[in-house]
Amino acid sequence: MTRARLRKWVVAVALTALLGAGATWDLLPAPGAPEPPLIFGLSAEPVNLDPNLSVGAAAQTVKMQLYSGLFRFGTGGTVQNDLVASYEQPTPTTYVFHLRRNLKFSDGSPLTATDVAFTFERIADAKVGAYLRTLLGGVQSVDVVDPQTVKVTLSAPDAVFTTLLALPQAAIVSKAFALAHNDDLKAATLGEGPYVLGEWQRGVQLTVERNPNYYQRGLPRTSEIRFVFYPDDNSRFAALESGAVDMIEYVPWQDISAIRANPEFGYQGTPGPFMYLQFNVTQAPFNDARVRRAMGYAIDRDAIVKTAFFGRGTPIYGLPITKGNLAYDPALDHYYTYDPAKAKQMLGEAGFANGFTATLLSTSQYGMLKDTAQVVQQNLNAIGEHVTLALPDWATRIATGNAGRYQFAASGAVGDYPDPDFLTVYFHSGPTYYNYTTGYDDATMDAMLSMARGMLDPAGRAAMYGRIERKALDDAPYIFLNYREQGYAYKKSVGGFRILPGFLVFYTAGTLDTITVTN
Secondary structure, eight states: OOHHHHHHHHHHHHHHHHHOTTOOGGGSOOTTOOOOOEEEEESSOOSOOOTTSOOOHHHHHHHHHHOOOSEEEOTTSOEEESSEEEEEEEETTEEEEEEOTTOBOTTSOBOOHHHHHHHHHHHHOTTTTOTTTTTTTTEEEEEEEETTEEEEEESSOOTTHHHHHTSGGGOOOOHHHHHHTTTOOSSOOOOOSSEEEEEEETTTEEEEEEOTTOSSTTOOSSSEEEEEEOOSHHHHHHHHHHTSOSEESSOOGGGHHHHHHOTTEEEEEEEEEEEEEEEBTTSTTTTSHHHHHHHHHHOOHHHHHHHHHTTOEEEOSSOSOOTTSTTOOGGGTTSOOOOHHHHHHHHHHTTOTTOOEEEEEOOSSOHHHHHHHHHHHHHHHHTTOEEEEEOOOHHHHHHHHHTTOOSEEEEEEOOSSSSGGGHHHHHSOOSOOTTSOBSOOOHHHHHHHHHHHHOOOHHHHHHHHHHHHHHHHHHOSEEEEEEEEEEEEEETTEESOOOOOGGGGGGGGGGGGGOEEOO
């Protein structure tokens, strides 16, 4: 065996150990052979590429290739160090982060503690509209100790602080680059992730290319990822079947069985994401909690699972908190039932005996959202309401939601992390955001959520979340409908892919740097 072949064999053995038995040496390109790109069928074109904003899972998939954070979620779902080499917590409210040595942005410029401090400041700036502004609102100060060291002081203990820093919306940005671009990073990018932005053909595809300054040696394993936009579920699946793409996200639920039965493809899916109704609680008729609670009884959740997800899901009759979660309470599992007569009675008691007229916002771009909205419309009209649908494209749906220009909406999302604190994202007051209820601002709820986050004793936290859950169900700013299976499908020439479990499924994009592709 030549030295070159020996090196290849050693790398293959190491890759197999890291990625599991599914990764074999013949997935590596032969020496001197051109590396095939990974062609990824993406469900939507990114609205923008600012890493600290949140504009949907498709955009996040791309942004996670371009940027990294202090921490990340590993394949087992645990929080792991990313740009941080180590850290200490000398007091319950103090963290000292030590960055890895010689970190660089993709253009070769150094990444230092100054950039980390700037990112915290940027997230806290209301003008930026950062997704984590409320969740990281407990950051009191950020001090640059030296170029590799940052000290963060919190106003109170935070049981999920490092978990929050593992979210992709906490990615570190270059201070110099951001200031040079007037802090507008929606299209201009400079990150430290495994890839750099290549060509973006608007409406067609976006390419990312290997970052030569990525700190993890040997990664990414694929030199290029080509994200091709397939907003239509059927065309996305057809592109995989025809070989036009190597991999797709949002596998249409009606096609999962066919994919699993086809030996030419692999499939990985996980339960975790959920569907729900969100309300603009400042507008009639949904400014009345009695009307919102009535919605909990009016919707046939089994019909949604069958119609929108072909049976690949389970109903939610309370909050999306499952067994094993710190805050799980079996008594709240069936807070609601499907009871149209009760819903109609409750609406009559709220002054709508003759029904109400409303428009339900959804989108034409994702079949699951459109189908869910249609079942909700049918259920409500069947008991005398007058509901029409608004089905814009995804970009318009985001803009409409962010502006709060709707009465109620059918939505799909996931808990940001597998801790009951994820409820803060939904129930704490904050800026208007397309996937969250508009106008729900309750000081008691805010105080309870903050108290629960500050408790480090599991029993105390569980008791507090019991109070939070009961208030959330009584106020009903959301009506949760069902869990759904979320899956990726790929050709057998794709190796090294590992889906993240449950709530973390949309962070799976952070593992694309380990993928290999063979011709």
